Amino acid sequence: MKKNPNFNREELILCLDLYFRMDYGQMHGSNPEVIKLSEDLRKLGLHKDIPDINAFRSVNSISLKLANFKRLDGNFKGRGMRMGGKMDREIWNEFHKHRDKLKNEADLIRQLYLKPKSKERSFTEEPRIGYKSEFLFQFHKNRETDPMVMKVKKEMILAAANKLKCEVCSFDPHSFYGEIGNDLMEIHYNKELKNEPGLEPSDMDDFVVVCSNCHKVLDKNFGLIEAADLKKLIRQK
Ligand SMILES: [Zn+2]
Ligand SMILES: [Zn+2]
Incomplete structure (x- = not known):
């Protein structure tokens, strides 16, 4: 089976935004915040080709992504995941010292892609x-x-x-x-x-x-x- 698309910038921003709102011990697939993020990422509609719909942005894939960030995080003393994409590092480098900017961009993404679009708005736009x-x-x-x-x-x-x-x-x-x-x-x-x-x-x-x-x-x-x-x-x- 073909692989699902990699996380893109918008998705990684939402993951990192959640990462900084959690304790290290909470980053697992049964955490309600992780479940919510999985639902949100599925709703973003940023990918057209999704070969494996069940695995796509599953709670597991999200907790893996959070584990990748742990690896990049100097404050985390345990062992993080070994792998992880180049983009993970880029997003980490761009935002880990700029949490306000991260929050702004995450809010913007949620606003743009996750807000229910009102009909009225689309008529007048x-x-x-x-x-x-x-x-x-x-x-x-x-x-x-x-x-x-x-x-x-x-x-x-x-x-x-x-x-x-x-x-x-x-x-x-x-x-x-x-x-x-x-x-x-x-x-x-x-x-x-x-x-x-x-x-x-x-x-x-x-x-x-x-x-x-x-x-x-x-x-x-x-x-x-x-x-x-x-x-x-x-x-x-
Ligand atoms: Zn302008
Ligand atoms: Zn003018």
Whole structure:
């Protein structure tokens, strides 16, 4: 029989998130948390080809994965599992010292893949095109709507230019609307995210100030065009 697919990034993040919420002695297949994680991983729907459905993300496979993490864990004094994939180590290295980041990404994954989708939402949602993964898109959204990022970026621009204009189309809300146009601008995270956004620290230059229209175009084509491309496109017209 063919082997089941390896755990991918999203699955390993959920495993590691559970790992840090448990004592070493609890990491076995009859623990309710392990059973719950097994059910969740089966619901994620991230794999198409599952040759052995009974073994797929079974409680046993999860406790093995937790045992792999023990092997990488300097705090664990017993013997962990010998084997374990390269990806296990990558996820461990990326997150074991950054538990908050781990929790954020795990929450995001649960929100994206495990929340029951409400019908209402899917009716009103616009069709999106272009981007490689919903996860990366949501990751970009998360970053650009971080209140701290928005505040710092806007203050930086204001300090340098004294007003907030759209960096793409040059729309100036204050001169167009007057006083009530203050604070209309949005922030777009203008960085093409590769597969592992967690590895890419952002710097303030990765964010651009944009008007709502330009932002909509950029988000709709997320992963395909960047602010500079859109700017060129407008100029050519
Ligand atoms: Zn604009
Ligand atoms: Zn955006």
